[in-house]
Amino acid sequence: MPMNSFAIHAGSMFDGFSLSGPATVHVSGDRIVRVDRTGALPADGRQVVDLGPSACLLPGxxxxxxxxxxxxxxxxxxxxxxxxxxxxxxxxxxxxxxxxxxxxxxxxxxxxxxxxxxxxxxxxxxxxxxxxxxxxxxxxxxxxxxxxxxxxxxxxxxxxxxxxxxxxxxxxxxxxxxxxxxxxxxxxxxxxxxxxxxxxxxxxxxxxxxxxxxxxxxxxxxxxxxxxxxxxxxxxxxxxxxxxxxxxxxxxxxxxxxxxxxxxxxxxxxxxxxxxxxxxxxxxxxxxxxxxxxxxxxxxxxxxxxxxxxxxxxxxxxxxxxxxxxxxxxxxxxxxxxxxxxxxxxxxxCRMDGRKGRIAAGADADILVVNGDLEHDPAAVLDVQAVFRAGVRVR
Structure with missing residues (x-):
């Protein structure tokens, strides 16, 4: 398993198209390799960044x-x-x-x-x-x-x-x-x-x-x-x-x-x-x-x-x-x-469809994590909990 192989878990996820419930996003290197929409935590021992039930994942x-x-x-x-x-x-x-x-x-x-x-x-x-x-x-x-x-x-x-x-x-x-x-x-x-x-x-x-x-x-x-x-x-x-x-x-x-x-x-x-x-x-x-x-x-x-x-x-x-x-x-x-x-x-x-702007297998691991209800509260996107750029956590 690569050293920078980890999973991000949160209470909800906007994947670039729609909002869903608990999700776990698996990252390897600079890419997303799997998205578990059940929110199940990995069983292979990889590191998990658990940001809590009020956190929402969305594409950078x-x-x-x-x-x-x-x-x-x-x-x-x-x-x-x-x-x-x-x-x-x-x-x-x-x-x-x-x-x-x-x-x-x-x-x-x-x-x-x-x-x-x-x-x-x-x-x-x-x-x-x-x-x-x-x-x-x-x-x-x-x-x-x-x-x-x-x-x-x-x-x-x-x-x-x-x-x-x-x-x-x-x-x-x-x-x-x-x-x-x-x-x-x-x-x-x-x-x-x-x-x-x-x-x-x-x-x-x-x-x-x-x-x-x-x-x-x-x-x-x-x-x-x-x-x-x-x-x-x-x-x-x-x-x-x-x-x-x-x-x-x-x-x-x-x-x-x-x-x-x-x-x-x-x-x-x-x-x-x-x-x-x-x-x-x-x-x-x-x-x-x-x-x-x-x-x-x-x-x-x-x-x-x-x-x-x-x-x-x-x-x-x-x-x-x-x-x-x-x-x-x-x-x-x-x-x-x-x-x-x-x-x-x-x-x-930007002609980057598939690589940017979505949370899906094969996309860049550019991920923003915010706190709150994105569906009803526009200000939730300002409550930043974490930022990942190409699989590297920068905030």
């Missing part, structure tokens, strides 16, 4: 949109642009560790500088206790002077965009991020409701990325950007606020297309309680309308995942994702459905 959470390079401070852009690579890496290590301690065992990093997240991928490969598994995008593709241009991903023209996708693939990125619309953090760039790239540009990026086996995540606030990103075939829409020059104008026909095509929508949810929430000026007047749209997307059957956008301000520390369960609950989403958005459904988006 997946945050589909983070920025480890942003420090979650009041001036995240200034902090990033003034930091050396070594200082920025030190911060990113701490940010990753913070996420892991909250039970977030996988993250999509959708925008860094100088491909620094790839350095962390290498560091964490043999040391899973250091942080979550990172799916890096590298510097996001943006227009000259466009949203987040300071990350170094400025590119225009179909040929140059295709070449930029190839470069990210060659470096080992796991996803391509493109700024289809403007954003809120970059002075001088176009406002978030306006498009930065046209349909031909988006198609070129999607075609090249899919040819190389990479998914595409499109930052898209404006309705036109959302429509063209969907038409181009992106895998996920980030933010999806349906902004126009006059406010929020959710397009019901476009939502139907999103649902029918199965395009994932990565909703920006999860806020740190106690922090004064000051939305960007472009969004401040429209928060309720945006939240209504988010609720409707879920109600109408869209593939909803949660991307916290961790790092972009004080309300977005890198451990904030679990608060998204309560955010979705306030929109009328059942807590277990919210948890699916952070586990099994997020794993599908």
């Amino acid at each position: 959470l997946i945050d589909t949109h983070v920025h480890l390079a942003f420090d979650a401070g009041p001036q995240p852009v200034t902090s990033l642009t003034s930091a050396s690579d070594s200082d920025l890496l030190a911060h990113m290590r701490a940010a990753a560790r913070s996420a892991l301690m909250a039970g977030i065992t996988t993250v999509r990093d959708l925008g860094d500088r100088e491909y620094l997240s790839l350095t962390l991928v290498d560091e964490f490969a043999g040391n899973p206790e250091l942080g979550p598994e990172i799916l890096p995008a590298g510097p996001p593709l943006t227009t000259p002077g466009g949203h987040c241009h300071f990350l170094g991903g400025e590119v225009e023209g179909v040929d140059a965009l295709r070449a930029a996708v190839r470069e990210r693939h060659a470096r080992g990125c796991a996803v391509i991020k493109i700024m289809a619309s403007g954003g809120n953090m970059t002075p001088g760039s176009v406002p978030p409701h306006m498009s930065q790239y046209g349909l031909d540009d988006l198609r070129a990026v999607v075609d090249e990325a899919h040819r190389l086996g990479l998914p595409v995540a499109a930052h898209a606030h404006g309705t036109q950007a959302i429509r063209e990103a969907v038409e181009a075939g992106v895998d996920s829409l980030e933010h999806v606020t349906f902004l126009s020059a006059d406010g929020v104008a959710a397009d019901s026909e476009l939502i139907e297309i999103i649902v029918r095509k199965g395009t994932f929508v990565s909703l920006t949810l999860g806020l740190e309680p106690g922090e004064a929430v000051q939305p960007p000026k472009a969004l401040a007047k429209h928060v309720e309308a945006i939240l209504d749209t988010y609720g409707n997307l879920h109600k109408l059957g869209a593939n909803v995942v949660i991307g916290s956008d961790a790092g972009i301000g004080p309300v977005k520390p890198h451990n904030v994702l679990p608060h998204g369960v309560a955010d979705l609950a306030r929109l009328g989403v059942a807590p277990l459905d919210a948890l699916k958005s952070m586990t099994s459904l997020a794993a599908r988006l």
Whole structure:
């Protein structure tokens, strides 16, 4: 029996799809090898981590949109642009560790500088206790002077965009991020409701990325950007606020297309309680309308995942994702459905279905243990009892 062969026992289990009673999960090395849904304890003498009858096992959470390079401070852009690579890496290590301690065992990093997240991928490969598994995008593709241009991903023209996708693939990125619309953090760039790239540009990026086996995540606030990103075939829409020059104008026909095509929508949810929430000026007047749209997307059957956008301000520390369960609950989403958005459904988006986002034989031993009733209490996911990453207990 391997030295790191053990079993975890708890009073209930959410396996990424449904909740059940007492369970015992057998781990060998970095994988789950057996799940006993009767809750019987092993008879072979292996070590048992018994967390008690009020504990609930669930898969490690997946945050589909983070920025480890942003420090979650009041001036995240200034902090990033003034930091050396070594200082920025030190911060990113701490940010990753913070996420892991909250039970977030996988993250999509959708925008860094100088491909620094790839350095962390290498560091964490043999040391899973250091942080979550990172799916890096590298510097996001943006227009000259466009949203987040300071990350170094400025590119225009179909040929140059295709070449930029190839470069990210060659470096080992796991996803391509493109700024289809403007954003809120970059002075001088176009406002978030306006498009930065046209349909031909988006198609070129999607075609090249899919040819190389990479998914595409499109930052898209404006309705036109959302429509063209969907038409181009992106895998996920980030933010999806349906902004126009006059406010929020959710397009019901476009939502139907999103649902029918199965395009994932990565909703920006999860806020740190106690922090004064000051939305960007472009969004401040429209928060309720945006939240209504988010609720409707879920109600109408869209593939909803949660991307916290961790790092972009004080309300977005890198451990904030679990608060998204309560955010979705306030929109009328059942807590277990919210948890699916952070586990099994997020794993599908990340092309890690079967390995992440579920508790089943053959899956990674990324396991979060919380205390409480997950079915009825969204806050239970915040009461962390233990975290296992690739079979290593880190908390």
